Amino acid sequence: MEATDLRRELELLHRDSFGWALSCCRQRKDDAEEVLQTAYIKVLDGRAKFEGRSSFRTWFFGVIRRTAYEQRRRRWLRDTLLARWFAGQPLRSDESAAPPETGADSSLLRSALSRLPERQQQVLHLVFYQDLTVEEAAGVLGVSLGTARTHFDRGKRRLRQILAPQEVGR
Amino acid sequence: MPNDRDLRRWFADLRREDQAHAGEFGNLLHRARLRANPMRLSVWVAVAAGLAAMIAVVVMSIPRSGRRNVGSPEVSITEWKSSTDFLLRTPGLELLRTVPRIGEWPASMRSPGGGRKSPANRKKSLTKTSLEENLS
Numbered sequence: 457m458e459a460t461d462l463r464r465e466l467e468l469l470h471r472d473s474f475g476w477a478l479s480c481c482r483q484r485k486d487d488a489e490e491v492l493q494t495a496y497i498k499v500l501d502g503r504a505k506f507e508g509r510s511s512f513r514t515w516f517f518g519v520i521r522r523t524a525y526e527q528r529r530r531r532w533l534r535d536t537l538l539a540r541w542f543a544g545q546p547l548r549s550d551e552s553a554a555p556p557e558t559g560a561d562s563s564l565l566r567s568a569l570s571r572l573p574e575r576q577q578q579v580l581h582l583v584f585y586q587d588l589t590v591e592e593a594a595g596v597l598g599v600s601l602g603t604a605r606t607h608f609d610r611g612k613r614r615l616r617q618i619l620a621p622q623e624v625g626r
Numbered sequence: 627m628p629n630d631r632d633l634r635r636w637f638a639d640l641r642r643e644d645q646a647h648a649g650e651f652g653n654l655l656h657r658a659r660l661r662a663n664p665m666r667l668s669v670w671v672a673v674a675a676g677l678a679a680m681i682a683v684v685v686m687s688i689p690r691s692g693r694r695n696v697g698s699p700e701v702s703i704t705e706w707k708s709s710t711d712f713l714l715r716t717p718g719l720e721l722l723r724t725v726p727r728i729g730e731w732p733a734s735m736r737s738p739g740g741g742r743k744s745p746a747n748r749k750k751s752l753t754k755t756s757l758e759e760n761l762s
Contacts, residue, residue, distance in 0.1 A: 467651045474648035475641055485647060493658030500655075501662075562640045584637035612633070620627045 457506055462499055465512050472586060476517050479581040480524035483566060487527065495523045510595050514588070517596040521578075568618040576611030579604055 457465075466473070473492060481487035495516070498504040504519045506512060569577050575597065582593035594604035628636075 470651040470654075471645040471648045475644045478644055489649065489654060493654060493661060496655055497658050497662045562643050565636050565640055584633050585641050612630075615633065616627050
């Protein structure tokens with residue numbers, strides 16, 4: 457795929473990619489933007505190569521997921537090994553970063569999602585938010601279809617239990 | 627208990643809200659480029675080469691008189707003397723440097739009172755005394 461084609465594909469996917477990056481970064485907007493920037497550079501510089509084995513969307517979401525994981529690991533190393541060691545600064549708390557401002561219903565859903573394990577959150581996001589199939593979600597997460605299905609079923613059941621008393625949007 | 631349709635609807639609302647916060651693609655890509663390439667490697671190489679050239683020019687421009695004068699190797703080797711050379715000059719060193727002669731003692735081996743005689747003189751004096759004793 458040519459660089460101009462890649463750029464056009466990335467531009468078409470931009471808004472959905474941002475939503476997925478938010479999900480991978482636990483709803484932190486700044487981190488999501490940073491991850492997305494790095495993922496764009498990876499693709500446009502050829503460090504991440506699309507080989508056509510899946511759809512471009514599924515492949516690029518996988519790139520975003522790996523980039524978010526790398527960023528989180530780098531940040532953890534920096535925070536724990538440097539800041540904590542030399543400056544005695546407190547660790548950056550995951551809960552301290554505020555998610556984007558949202559309506560009341562959306563914050564209920566976000567809050568409910570944040571109570572699920574990460575993998576369950578991600579499968580639910582990919583299926584309900586991004587309209588991917590469970591099989592495509594498995595491809596993005598790099599797990600087997602069976603594993604993705606298990607995460608999906610458990611996540612959905614748990615999310616319903618959490619949301620049942622509140623009934624978002626009603 | 628919410629069903630799949632409810633979940634899809636709520637997620638769709640969430641999606642609309644998130645997308646309102648997503649910046650422009652071009653803007654994000656521009657910032658990504660700035661972040662990824664603050665200064666290209668070739669620029670760093672050029673700066674390093676320039677610095678090296680400047681240092682070389684400065685070193686070459688220092689006058690020769692300012693540098694340490696080592697001199698030619700031949701002169702320096704032949705004229706050089708160790709500062710601790712005197713420690714090697716031990717008493718009786720001239721014995722090793724001269725060929726000894728029979729009947730002569732070097733000045734340094736003589737006793738201060740001059741009482742010590744060479745073997746030849748001692749022999750002479752011994753024969754003289756024994757003759758005198760025999761005669762008496």
